[in-house]
Amino acid sequence: MTNLSTRQDFLRFHNGERAPLQFAPAEYDDRLAGLRAIMDKAGIDACVLTSMHSVSYYAGFLYCAFGRPYALVVTPTEHVTISAGIDAGQPWRRTHGDNITYTDWGRDNYWKAIRSITGEGCVIGLEGDHLTLTRTDELEAALKPAKKVDVAPACMTQRMLKSPAEIALIREGARIADVGGYAIKDAIKVGTREIDVAMAGRDAMELEIAKSFPDAEYRDTWVWFQSGLNTDGAHNPVTSRKLEHGDILSLNTFPMISGYYTALERTLFVGEVDDASLKIWEANIAAHELGISLLKAGSTCAQVTAGVNAFFEERDLLQYRSFGYGHSFGVLSHYYGREAGLELREDIDTELQVGHVISMEPMLTIPHGAPGAGGYREHDILVITEDGNENITGYPYGPAFNVIR
Known part of the structure; x- marks a missing residue:
């Protein structure tokens, strides 16, 4: 030396x-x-x-x-x-x-x-x-x-084509994202600040990463927890806003393990969900489920996108879609990396293959002041398999679990 x-x-x-x-x-x-x-x-x-x-x-x-x-x-x-x-x-x-x-x-x-x-x-x-x-x-x-x-x-x-070892790591990341989601749910209360809820989720994930990966270096795990108007963008920063009864919430957990990114994203409500919001939420969930069913080897990103677009257009909701419907996973983060060739958008013709790992994450943003205002997003991680896909996200979506009373 x-x-x-x-x-x-x-x-x-x-x-x-x-x-x-x-x-x-x-x-x-x-x-x-x-x-x-x-x-x-x-x-x-x-x-x-x-x-x-x-x-x-x-x-x-x-x-x-x-x-x-x-x-x-x-x-x-x-x-x-x-x-x-x-x-x-x-x-x-x-x-x-x-x-x-x-x-x-x-x-x-x-x-x-x-x-x-x-x-x-x-x-x-x-x-x-x-x-x-x-x-x-x-x-x-x-x-x-x-x-x-x-x-x-x-x-x-x-x-974009993940090895078995990469898929095993991504699977662990998805599990740890769920850990953060459950910690966030437990921390949600009227009067609690966004930042306090976010810290609960981040701390739970970092502790679980350290437990599950004792030889790793630890950095970059984060949470975006948004409420009310702050849910309108997928990447809006956390604030000190206090939660109010009836608020729409957006839960976003992002554990980072040795440079590998995974994510969990869910819509929630505090106390109750009004009828207008419930209608939008359920439509987005239905689009989410449709999108998952379309993710299979041989389909192109553009074809999957067209299928979800048609669903929203039939319900006069397509104008509220704010970005593409999903993306690849692996060595990427919010400040480095992006496998742009595997994104669910109209202009991406990549054919899905066994070994691709991709999210399904439709989002609708209803403008402030309109009935059901807010951002609605569900996000699962799917591994493309020979017979379709495997969903490796476990945290439940929908009003039965995510109206926090």
Whole structure:
């Protein structure tokens, strides 16, 4: 191990013992073999992957950028994460493969570390949806690539098909999301603030993650718990608003396990639900159930979307739909990653396959002041199987369970 305090541009600071990663080494080797097949087909000499989700997917290391660049460099024979000196040995301990630390002693040490692996004049694979214009210019100057190839779409397609190990982890995430949901339900009372209810759900999930995954690193688990007008958007922040009798509520739990995101989302009411709201709620539940029935191998995202759209249009509710009906799961979060090729929208023609994991989450937003005003959303996670799908979300939906008295 080299001393970090010496004035080097980059070094291998392999400090301490390796930590157990979330997946077995063979899982990461399989993923890297898939990436190398992509590289071979495209004539790529080296990939410089810079997004959090790609670095985590292929190497197991989930970086915290804080304004600094990170990377995973993959060649036909090497795979090396590039990390900043501020992290010391943690990136190496959490990387499947080698790690190089770049220092702050000189400008462009990050690119010098990358160049030590790739050399100059190679065909470089990169993520076009992640590199900024500035970073792209820096790559050109440092590596002088013979050619640049955008591998982001191919990497996304690879990530969309989940391995058995990934599905097992996602299944655990769905279970822990339910744990947060039950804790939230227990905390709902007239006069309680949104933030207090949200903290109850978050704390319950983090305790369960620590119990179930004792070797993991813990970060990023969160809850969006919204009430009244604040339910109109799916991603509205928590506030200090106090719950009132008759309020519509939106429960959203998001446990994060080693970079893997899962979610539970439910509509609830405090005390009672009025007739106008009940009518909208039940229509959204029926759309949710229809959507689940449409998720099967061979169907396209656009076809599933059209089916749910037709249901809402028949009931004169389609104008209240606020976004697509679902998305993929895996290495993603609210601030990194998105498998946009597997979203239930009109403009996505991806065909569902066995091994895809996708949500069904129709949402209707009725404007403030109208009968039944508020945002209605139910969200389940489905694993696409040979004979349809498996719903791995357990928390109940609907008024029989979610009118909190």
